[in-house]
Amino acid sequence: MNITIIGTGYVGLVTGACLAEFGNHVFCLDVDQRKIDILNSGEIPIHEPGLDEMVARNREAGRLTFSTDVAASVQHGEIQFIAVGTPPDEDGSADLQYVLAAARNIGKHMTSFKVVVDKSTVPVGSADKVRHEIQSQLSARHSLLKFSVVSNPEFLKEGAAIEDFVRPDRIVIGCEDSREGDQARELMRKLYAPFNRNHDRTLWMDVRSAEFTKYAANAMLATRISFMNELAGLAETVGADIEAVRRGVGSDPRIGYSFLYAGCGYGGSCFPKDVRALERAAREYDQELLILRAVEAVNNKQKRILGKKIVARFGENLSRRHFAVWGLAFKPNTDDMREATSRLLLHELVQRGATVAVYDPAAMEEAKRTLAQDFLDSPEALSRVRFCDSPEETLDGADALAIVTEWKTFRSPDFDQIRSKLRNPVIFDGRNLFEPDVMAEAGFEYHGIGRPMPGSQGAAL
Template sequence: MKIAIVGSGYVGLVTGCCLADFGHNVVCVDKDEAKIAALARGSVPIFEPGLEDLAKANVAAGRLTFTTGLADAVRAAEVVFIAVGTPSRRGDGHADLTFIYDAAREIAAALDGFTVVATKSTVPVGTGDEVARIIAELNPGARFAVVSNPEFLREGAAIEDFKRPDRIVIGVEDDRARAVMTEVYRPLFLNQAPVQFTNRRAAELIKYAANAFLAMKITFINEVADLCEAVGADVQDVARGMGSDRRIGSKFLHAGPGFGGSCFPKDTRALVQIGADFGSPMRLVETTVAINDKRKAAMADRVAAACGGDLSGKTVAVLGLTFKPNTDDMREAPSLDLIRGLKNLGVRIAAYDPQGMEAAARILTGIRFAESAYDAASDAEAVVLVTEWNAFRSLDLARLKSTMAGSVFVDLRNVYRSHEMERHGFRYTSIGRPVEGAEQD
């Protein structure tokens, strides 16, 4: 099939590369000329394991091309995916649909023959209706159908998620569009990927509901972690006991500094606004957003408390900047709130991340970006492990301790064990776990 992808960011690029790998002929479109030129040279502007190799292989095979020319790409396509950004609108949390509607207007002008316009971006309920209205108004003679086909890609595992999905959700209002979208994903039927057809509005809501539920799960275990600290229990034991119940499951029951990233923060805020718009308040999601924001802001005080309270003029090493491992995405990462909070306490920051420092440097100022974890820890009063990269899971603890001025290690991801850290001379603090050997009331 001939497919056009409008928007060559994270979602568009992964979608385009994977669909090309299925054997489709894919053109990825973007207005950013520098990005398109880099992609044409085989340089992928984001870090996602395996993506650059996949792009190069399909460019070489002639199935994947990149262009700034939307009209030609759309005119030749049987399916046009809209994969542009829908960031939170400043001030109110609504999803900003400016790029979606701009894309719809440009697509309308270029349609030639029956074309399925599939919204891949995460959009509020009713967006597909408006896209259809825009196209019909601008091109009354156009033969088209608008469908909703939300993405469910985890950063760091996006290719695996696309090729072996838990489900493929397709919201359709037209039998011909249903047949076309079935053909798009036909190569996945060999993996028995479950395709769920719904109406368009249900598909739009599924993505928000799924992300909000996972965000609530993270927030719940974080509150349980605080309770564990108060009563002397280990949150990892509690999470394991909960997760062994198949109705609950173990995923997303990992206590930490709060959720961040490109999806959960903006999608939970957007769902709150969707509920308000339709007169159906999303109270649990509202609370999830508030608790998570408060938690991320409190991490600096947690570090200060571990150090005895006064950190002014001292250095703290931050290990991990991205919101999760295996990505260079810094959007709403917990490290940002932590670093801002520590700077407000007069702390000097040395930071290291295996992939995120270039992106972090565009956001953060007044900190030292180190060459390694050990370089970051040099003369530091405390080390804070924020992102659980594999490189931080087996640190040479003796070497790390020998470079430090102090002995505090704050583990916000519960990677290490208390007895192991104490044996190496650290004053160790983690999340939701009692200090081993301490007496309980």
Template sequence: MKIAIVGTGYVGLVTGTCFAELGLDVTCIDINEERIDQLGKGIIPIYENGLEELVKRNVNAGRLHFSTSLADSLNDVTVVFIAVGTPPDEDGSADLRSVIQVARTIGQHIDKYHLVVTKSTVPVGTSFKVRSTIEGELNKRQIEVDFDVASNPEFLKEGNAIPDFMSPDRVVVGVESEKAKAIMTRLYKPILLNKFRVIFMDIPSAEMTKYAANSMLATRISFMNDVANLCEIVGANVNMVREGIGSDMRIGRKFLYPGIGYGGSCFPKDIKALIRTAEENNYEMRVLKAVDDVNEDQKRILFDKFKEHFKGAIENKVVAIWGLSFKPETDDMREAPSLTLIDLLLESNCKLRVFDPAAMEECKRRIGDKVYYARDPYDAALDADALFLLTEWKEFRLPSWGVLEKSMTNPVVFDGRNIYDKKELTELGFVYHCIGK
């Protein structure tokens, strides 16, 4: 079967490449000409573990193609996945312009049956808007073409996207016709054969499932950050509390780590979009509003600790920052807590020396030369008055504290991910600050 994937970002490129790996003939389409040009030369525009090899292998096998023209690719394929971005609008709702633009192009060019699957994260009702947009364009052309819409929200985790596709916890598919169900069953057959779950449901429920899943995960994070902040005040240790509650099977251990707030391309925008969907329907998502509030405050928690440590005298302090991406194993800095902290530190006239194993280029693209881009973690810490650990990349876990203690002006560590041992650092002469202990 031949399919097209529109949008070659984290979701589209991974989905297209993995479907090609499973044997389908896939055309990945993007309006970003530079991106398609680079992909054609084997240059992968994003950092995602294992993706480069997989793209090359499938291009060489003739199963994976790239194009800037959806119109040209359409009548060659049966299924079109929409995987374009849905960034937040000014009021927090999901901006659906790209999704609708793709639907319009589909309606303007199809001449035979297509299944149009929305993979982008979109509010309930969007797949039906996709359907009416296509119908509108077909009406303009005064022709009738049979087509179906479906919803297949994406749950991949950046950094682990390929294993997440190949061995998913579940695949959620919303359909409204037996034909669409049969096609989606065929596409996901290799996954079904391996006994992974493909859950079929109606389209609105599939769209809602994506938002509800991210909202639940974000709620756990904000809940733990709230608990951590109270732990500090009352003299409890959040790490022990986490162990204590995580061992309850009903609660589980995952997503209970306190830190500097969630970021990334999904949680912040999806939580705001669900709050907005509720408002549009005269309902208030009270829990999610609190989740969002706690997260905004948490992003500045290390800055407040830093200010308190230096009794407000932070001007001209040299600050080393380890980790810029919103989480390890990705170069993605969308809504990264590091950006909030960098802003706060620069506003206070601090001098920043930053290092990240993957996101240096992305950081340069976003903030230019306002900070010094270090060669390695030790270069970042040179003459620093404070070291901030923001992203828990593996290579930051066991640094040579002896070297750091000698090269820093002030051996003070602000650990935003609770990965270091206070006793060890204190014995080595550091002052150590973390979250919730």
């Protein structure tokens, strides 16, 4: 099939590459000439395991094209995926300007029936707005061409996006109840047939329910994370171990183990934005989502937990302190720094006068760019952050080590080397990578999340 992907960001590029891998001819459009030049030169602007090889393989086979030619992109695909960004507006709602601009371009240039698929995460009712923009352009052209707008939200985890796409848990598709909607359903069924060979993973529903499903899924996962993070604070106080609690709770099949890990808060491009957008959408209908308001509040507090622990241990004034930080990206296997906990931690430390040495296996360049923006008004503060070539290099002369991102390479370090390099054998583990009793035996003062230090007693109840 001929497929067009509008937007070559994270979702668009993964979607386009994976559909090309299954034999489709995919035209990837982006208005950013620099990004298209990067892709046509054989490079990938994002870090996603396996994506560079897949893109190269399908470009060489002639199944994957990158261009800024809007008219050509509309002519190419019988199915037009809109996969542009929906950044948060000032009030927290999703900004649809790029989605609607893509819709207008489709209406302006289409010369045959099109299935227009909202792949971007958009609020309930966005398909109606997309439909209106396309129809307005057709009416201005006095065209009687037909089209259908479909909702097909993505469920891709950064760092495992290719696996998620080619072996999905579910494929959610919302279609209109109309003749055009029936035609769209058959085209979408044909497109996703290779992904349903073992069993049908497609969940068919109305468009608004499909739009809602994406937000509901992310809000549920964010809620589980904040719930465990809030319990972790109480666990520390009463002397319980949140990891033991996690295993006890997760063993209940009604609950399960996923997204029950306590840590230093969630970040990225989805959970923070989508929780705020869903809460904002509810207010438009004079409803309050009290749980989601609490989810966001808990997460904002949790993202500062490492800084709070460091200050409690070393004091308010850190002007003579130096810290090592492992992990900058908001999660492992990505270079995404959007809403990353590390940004708040670094700001806290340098504003208190500390110097910091940092390392991340994938996000160093993106971190330099992002932090330059964060410290735009205080470049002298940014000069207190040193970017290192290895995790070991960060340790030289550091008063303590803080772990922010749970990269696999951090899970089995040389503890003798860490202890010999640190000025104080102190570790602040924001992802609970290690066991407190093991760390105590190794001679470390260990501060986890929701985990009591060996020998400590909780407050009396």
